[in-house]
Amino acid sequence: MDGSSYIRLKEPQLRDAALPSTCETAGTSAGAVSSRLASASLIPLVALLAGSLTAVWLSVRTGSSTSRFAGLEVPILRYVLLALVACALLGVLIEGLVLDRWPLAVPAIAGSVVLVLAALLLILEEVAASLIPTSFLPTSVRRLTVDVYGGLGIWMAAFASLALVVTSRIDGGAIGVAHKVWMGVQRLPLRWLAAFILVGVSVCVAAWSRYQPWAAGSAGIERIEVPGWSLPFVGPGSLIAVVALGAAAVVLTVQRNLVAALVLVVSGWALSFLAALALLATSTLARVKVNQYLPSTVERYGPSVEVRWGAWLMFATGCVAAACGMAIVYWSEREIR
Structure with a gap:
């Protein structure tokens, strides 16, 4: 076997030895962000989602008086929202930080449910006033204007849940998404x-x-x-x-x-x-x-x-x-x- 054939046979082996492993390649493509660091980057989004429950989700105006209710003050829905936020937080801590998995499934599912609930509630609030049968009310009551509308909290929850769903499925988490957006902006x-x-x-x-x-x-x-x-x-x-x-x-x-x-x-x-x-x-x-x-x-x-x-x-x-x-x-x- 001559020297040239020996070099040709050895070149693939040298290339294979020089190639990084799958984990290293994934880390480099995501901006060298480990799965645990990517999971930790989702914690601020979960905190924003939890904070949205203390802001106004529902406002009811009757005549000249307005009553405002936070997400934690809405009957039944508050327990569902608290459970979903807890699931999202536990998913990030256990699935991401402890088990070192990526992408995350539990936070994505919890965020999707919160997003659907916020969207449905927002739609119901928009059409609730028109569904009130004022023509069947007494004249003395009919003069009162009844309005139902959303507030800052429901929009915060929709944004935070959507961001949680997206970042929990993309390499690098919130850091990876921010890196991709920044690279796109620079170009x-x-x-x-x-x-x-x-x-x-x-x-x-x-x-x-x-x-x-x-x-x-x-x-x-x-x-x-x-x-x-x-x-x-x-x-x-x-x-x-x-x-x-x-x-x-x-x-x-x-x-x-x-x-x-x-x-x-x-x-x-x-x-x-x-x-x-x-x-x-x-x-x-x-x-x-x-x-x-x-x-x-x-x-x-x-x-x-x-x-x-x-x-x-x-x-x-x-x-x-x-x-x-x-x-x-x-x-x-x-x-x-």
């Missing part, structure tokens, strides 16, 4: 980065502005401010648009997707359309001079309607989101060509 052109920042801010502002006053009505000394979520058709429609806007933003953060960019455009224009619809209806009602049809003695106590700043904020936010979406679509088309 983005400046214009893409600016568009993504505007989209993220738009999602937060749109979700917040739904709970701000869009219209106000007064009669005598009584004054009621109407938030955007409680308006017929506009409230449920804006919820769907905000969720679609957030989902498109998440997909675009992970990868440049043309379909997600189109969804972003449609969601932004939908929010602007709903806000414009509320502005048009409120402005039309405000032009009706009811006082001139009342006796002079009670003319100054007549009802009046006015537009509030929440509708304008939602209109501007939708336009910004749609403009960012159109820019992303244009840039994506140029890259494809």
Whole structure:
């Protein structure tokens, strides 16, 4: 056997000896994060999920009084939420830190159940007021306005549970996800980065502005401010648009997707359309001079309607989101060509 053939036979063995093991390769691809460190990175998310139970999950307004309930104050649901948070914490401690397993199954399952419960409760809260049969109530009671809506706690729980599900199934946990996002941000052109920042801010502002006053009505000394979520058709429609806007933003953060960019455009224009619809209806009602049809003695106590700043904020936010979406679509088309 000559020297060249000997070298050819030995080269695969040398390459095999130089290759790292499977565990080393997985650790390097996840930013050299061990499974125990990845599991420990989920503890802040579990703490955020537990903290959301002390914030407002349910608000009930009757007339001029409002009652607010934290997640731990909702009957029956509080025991379910506490059990799920305990399961998520024990899953991280036992399955991740003690047994050294990855990915984690128990925290992902517990987070998924919390996410489903938060979404269902949010939907029920949005439609609860419209389900109240006010036409069958006595006239004295019918005058009272009954509103049921969510609060900061339920949105915190939805975000924390979604983040827990995602990070418990990706290599490196929260550290690995943060590393991948940071690497993706560094590779983005400046214009893409600016568009993504505007989209993220738009999602937060749109979700917040739904709970701000869009219209106000007064009669005598009584004054009621109407938030955007409680308006017929506009409230449920804006919820769907905000969720679609957030989902498109998440997909675009992970990868440049043309379909997600189109969804972003449609969601932004939908929010602007709903806000414009509320502005048009409120402005039309405000032009009706009811006082001139009342006796002079009670003319100054007549009802009046006015537009509030929440509708304008939602209109501007939708336009910004749609403009960012159109820019992303244009840039994506140029890259494809």
